[in-house]
Amino acid sequence: MGQIELKQVSKSFGTVEVIRPLDLSIEEGEFVVFVGPSGCGKSTLLRLIAGLEDVTSGAVLIDGEDATGTAPAKRGLAMVFQSYALYPHMSVRKNIAFPLRMAKLDKNEQDRRVEEAARVLNLGDYLDRRPGQLSGGQRQRVAIGRAIVREPAAFLFDEPLSNLDAALRVGMRLEISELHKRLRTTMIYVTHDQVEAMTMADKIVVLQAGVIEQVGSPLELYQRPRNLFVAGFIGSPRMNLIEGPEAAKYDAHTIGIRPEHIEISESQGSWKGTVGLSEHLGADTFFHVQCAVSPTPITVRAPGEMILKYGAEVHLTPRTQYLHRFDSEGLRKNEPS
Amino acid sequence: MATKASRSAARLMISPAVILLLGWMLIPLGMTLYFSFLRYNLIIPGNHPFVGWENYHWFVTDPSFNAAMINTLLLVGGVLLITVLGGIGFALLLDQPMWGQGVIRIMVIAPFFVMPTVSALVWKNMFMNPVNGFFGHIAHGLGLPPIDFFSQIPLLSIVLIVSWQWLPFATLILFTALQSLDQEQLEAAEMDGARFGSRFAFIVLPHLARAITVVILIQTIFLLSIFAEILVTTNGGPGTATTNLTYLIYVSSLLQYDVGMGSAGGVIAIILANIVAIFLMRMIGKNLDA
Amino acid sequence: MARAVSTSRKTFNTAIAGLLGFVMFFPVLWIVILSFKSEFDAIRSPLAILTSGWTLESYGAVQARSDYFKHFTNSVVISVGSTFLGLLIAVPAAWSMAFVPAKRTRGVLMWMLSTKMLPPVGVLVPIYLIFRDLGILDTNLGLVIVLMLMNLPIIIWMLYTYFREIPGEILEAARMDGASLRDEVLYVLTPMAVPGIASTVLLNIILAWNEAFWTLNLTAARAAPLTAFIASYSSPEGLFYAKLSAASVMAIAPILIMGWFSQKQLVRGLTFGAVK
Numbered sequence: 001m002g003q004i005e006l007k008q009v010s011k012s013f014g015t016v017e018v019i020r021p022l023d024l025s026i027e028e029g030e031f032v033v034f035v036g037p038s039g040c041g042k043s044t045l046l047r048l049i050a051g052l053e054d055v056t057s058g059a060v061l062i063d064g065e066d067a068t069g070t071a072p073a074k075r076g077l078a079m080v081f082q083s084y085a086l087y088p089h090m091s092v093r094k095n096i097a098f099p100l101r102m103a104k105l106d107k108n109e110q111d112r113r114v115e116e117a118a119r120v121l122n123l124g125d126y127l128d129r130r131p132g133q134l135s136g137g138q139r140q141r142v143a144i145g146r147a148i149v150r151e152p153a154a155f156l157f158d159e160p161l162s163n164l165d166a167a168l169r170v171g172m173r174l175e176i177s178e179l180h181k182r183l184r185t186t187m188i189y190v191t192h193d194q195v196e197a198m199t200m201a202d203k204i205v206v207l208q209a210g211v212i213e214q215v216g217s218p219l220e221l222y223q224r225p226r227n228l229f230v231a232g233f234i235g236s237p238r239m240n241l242i243e244g245p246e247a248a249k250y251d252a253h254t255i256g257i258r259p260e261h262i263e264i265s266e267s268q269g270s271w272k273g274t275v276g277l278s279e280h281l282g283a284d285t286f287f288h289v290q291c292a293v294s295p296t297p298i299t300v301r302a303p304g305e306m307i308l309k310y311g312a313e314v315h316l317t318p319r320t321q322y323l324h325r326f327d328s329e330g331l332r333k334n335e336p337s
Numbered sequence: 338m339a340t341k342a343s344r345s346a347a348r349l350m351i352s353p354a355v356i357l358l359l360g361w362m363l364i365p366l367g368m369t370l371y372f373s374f375l376r377y378n379l380i381i382p383g384n385h386p387f388v389g390w391e392n393y394h395w396f397v398t399d400p401s402f403n404a405a406m407i408n409t410l411l412l413v414g415g416v417l418l419i420t421v422l423g424g425i426g427f428a429l430l431l432d433q434p435m436w437g438q439g440v441i442r443i444m445v446i447a448p449f450f451v452m453p454t455v456s457a458l459v460w461k462n463m464f465m466n467p468v469n470g471f472f473g474h475i476a477h478g479l480g481l482p483p484i485d486f487f488s489q490i491p492l493l494s495i496v497l498i499v500s501w502q503w504l505p506f507a508t509l510i511l512f513t514a515l516q517s518l519d520q521e522q523l524e525a526a527e528m529d530g531a532r533f534g535s536r537f538a539f540i541v542l543p544h545l546a547r548a549i550t551v552v553i554l555i556q557t558i559f560l561l562s563i564f565a566e567i568l569v570t571t572n573g574g575p576g577t578a579t580t581n582l583t584y585l586i587y588v589s590s591l592l593q594y595d596v597g598m599g600s601a602g603g604v605i606a607i608i609l610a611n612i613v614a615i616f617l618m619r620m621i622g623k624n625l626d627a
Numbered sequence: 628m629a630r631a632v633s634t635s636r637k638t639f640n641t642a643i644a645g646l647l648g649f650v651m652f653f654p655v656l657w658i659v660i661l662s663f664k665s666e667f668d669a670i671r672s673p674l675a676i677l678t679s680g681w682t683l684e685s686y687g688a689v690q691a692r693s694d695y696f697k698h699f700t701n702s703v704v705i706s707v708g709s710t711f712l713g714l715l716i717a718v719p720a721a722w723s724m725a726f727v728p729a730k731r732t733r734g735v736l737m738w739m740l741s742t743k744m745l746p747p748v749g750v751l752v753p754i755y756l757i758f759r760d761l762g763i764l765d766t767n768l769g770l771v772i773v774l775m776l777m778n779l780p781i782i783i784w785m786l787y788t789y790f791r792e793i794p795g796e797i798l799e800a801a802r803m804d805g806a807s808l809r810d811e812v813l814y815v816l817t818p819m820a821v822p823g824i825a826s827t828v829l830l831n832i833i834l835a836w837n838e839a840f841w842t843l844n845l846t847a848a849r850a851a852p853l854t855a856f857i858a859s860y861s862s863p864e865g866l867f868y869a870k871l872s873a874a875s876v877m878a879i880a881p882i883l884i885m886g887w888f889s890q891k892q893l894v895r896g897l898t899f900g901a902v903k
Contacts, residue, residue, distance in 0.1 A: 351735070369749055434637050451654075587844070596752050607746060
């Protein structure tokens with residue numbers, strides 16, 4: 001249970017086409033992340049799968065059955081919302097039990113499942129509180145609890161961590177991944193944060209302006225971005241993109257090189273430049289180096305202990321085996337073999 | 338943002354309200370319109386011949402019609418003026434730091450709960466009666482001639498009574514709006530060197546614009562149909578001094594049993610109310626969208 | 628960050644506001660005082676009234692003249708009945724407009740409000756005749772229907788503004804949790820909107836309780852609520868101040884007490900949800 005397939009699905013609001021016709025298949029037990037900048041249609045796509053919006057054309061198949069016209073309540077999917085969407089007038093216990101109550105489950109069975117979910121999510125002490133009395137992270141867990149008691153075919157997460165502060169976000173990220181490992185249920189997760197996408201996903205779907213730019217595992221996307229958009233979107237700090245004569249040397253319109261694939265030296269190298277801002281993160285230091293080959297500074301990742309003065313003269317050398325080449329359309333050019 | 342299913346559910350769920358209100362509007366309206374062209378008096382038996390514009394002609398040329406129009410206008414305008422200005426004053430005052438604000442607010446709201454028939458009777462007898470009324474006694478105590486409110490200043494007396502009833506409403510709305518004003522805005526203005534007068538004119542008043550609109554809108558709806566206050570105090574008199582349009586139509590249709598004439602008056606009242614309504618709707622449409 | 632306010636300034640504010648508040652409240656206070664005086668004392672000068680003795684005789688006289696409890700019951704039936712009937716129709720309508728807004732929603736809402744602008748007197752004759760023919764003239768049923776229709780636009784408007792503050796995601800969550808439309812409205816929306824619904828109910832009960840056009844024109848003896856009961860005192864009993872005061876107190880006390888106890892909800896309701 002939990003295989004989802006989109007066939008030529010599109011969505012328009014009035015005359016605006018938010019999702020262009022697209023195909024996508026999500027395998028049983030997979031953790032799939034939809035990632036893209038805001039307004040790319042990733043949340044809309046999730047809501048189409050949930051049934052909270054009608055598709056304009058195409059079909060949504062769940063476990064091989066056409067669910068295009070099925071009401072959200074009947075699709076057997078559970079959703080965790082960005083705002084958590086907890087019922088403020090119900091206790092945590094009642095919140096978690098709500099889907100079971102709607103399914104008219106036996107009262108004892110309801111209690112058993114709620115207790116089980118509370119144990120898994122460490123919510124045991126809070127069952128009789130109202131959502132308003134909980135912290136952000138606890139609310140998040142209640143929302144997840146409400147989703148897991150239903151034992152759904154798949155979980156849908158709509159930017160669930162964006163309302164949490166940075167430290168909690170990392171913790172919840174691990175918890176959700178852990179949950180996936182344990183339940184082995186299909187999860188579809190929407191985020192605009194590529195770090196979340198990289199760390200959690202089995203499969204990433206990069207979306208932009210209602211179009212799927214690339215589908216693949218995190219490492220595939222990192223190592224072989226299919227086009228300039230994915231190259232720039234995946235990876236932090238961003239990949240350096242250089243156009244013009246330097247790119248032509250490699251028979252490309254644009255070349256891309258990640259900050260971690262550039263050597264920096266005070267004495268020699270291929271590109272001469274001056275150090276601009278330095279960001280010391282402890283383990284790593286990022287230097288923004290102004291070079292003649294590119295109008296924008298080139299970001300370089302160096303060991304944490306390296307210190308260079310503002311304005312110092314340095315030399316950069318890209319490790320050419322990690323160079324990405326793109327044609328004038330922005331598409332990846334395959335390595336000359 | 339919704340699915341076809343929820344949209345059709347929405348249509349289904351809104352339809353009882355729409356059908357009821359549509360019926361409430363169209364059926365009596367149609368009948369009023371129809372009656373207005375008939376010679377139809379409840380105490381004159383027989384059929385009701387079609388008389389064209391006759392009812393309208395008689396209604397509009399009746400001197401009391403002009404008086405009623407002017408009185409309606411003065412009544413609505415007078416009460417609006419008193420309640421809006423008074424309400425702003427009260428709201429600003431209540432917004433100041435003080436003790437026992439809750440108790441004071443309760444006292445200020447009280448008149449709103451008093452039914453119109455009661456407030457009219459109480460004011461008429463216990464306060465405005467020139468012999469035994471409260472004001473009469475005060476005037477007597479001060480050695481002044483008492484005012485006979487309902488013969489000397491009948492319309493103004495009714496304006497005062499109605500204003501007393503509606504001032505709490507205006508105060509409450511404006512006070513609530515005032516409390517939502519961002520204090521930082523005022524502090525910023527103070528830092529920019531704005532004095533109390535300019536802070537009021539450039540920050541407080543614009544902030545209250547929406548609330549003032551609401552006050553005017555809602556009060557106008559109710560004030561156009563002031564009825565009970567006139568019925569129990571003056572019966573529209575002396576002469577037609579306190580007859581407003583509503584009361585005039587009441588007199589024609591229910592006291593003189595002239596359904597045709599009353600209906601013609603009703604149609605006119607509806608047309609006038611619609612003119613006011615269009616104007617007000619424009620105003621709130623703009624002010625309430627935010 | 629409140630700034631320190633001098634005590635003298637605060638005292639001054641309290642005095643001015645208290646004085647004006649007292650002036651507003653005085654007529655109500657005055658009739659309460661008069662209602663406990665004898666007919667003889669009630670028409671004397673204010674000072675003499677305050678120093679005279681107290682009595683309950685007026686209340687007895689009012690009850691003897693006409694059955695207060697009958698009118699009171701009528702008022703309760705009419706105001707509560709019309710409000711809850713209105714609520715039953717308004718909740719689904721407001722749900723539709725707040726959570727499934729369409730292009731026409733704003734127009735529909737404005738149209739509904741505009742029916743409120745229809746002057747009652749314009750349709751008095753037809754309603755009177757229809758009610759006469761249906762035999763519901765001077766009945767509570769008739770008044771419940773009329774007052775419900777009168778206040779329906781206001782109920783819908785208020786609920787709409789309250790519903791709009793409820794995040795749509797919560798209703799969507801209910802839908803995902805398997806709730807039907809009925810479950811969603813019954814178990815999620817309505818409990819969440821309780822404060823707003825309470826304000827709406829209170830305000831509309833007050834409006835209906837005090838409504839004095841239809842209640843005066845469509846009732847005679849049987850269904851007369853307190854508005855009509857008190858109107859019967861306009862003459863010549865108006866000259867009997869103590870009895871008039873007692874009757875007035877009996878007519879307004881229920882709503883006044885209810886209003887004071889539920890002040891918080893009411894203040895919100897009084898603004899018709901249009902001002903925050």
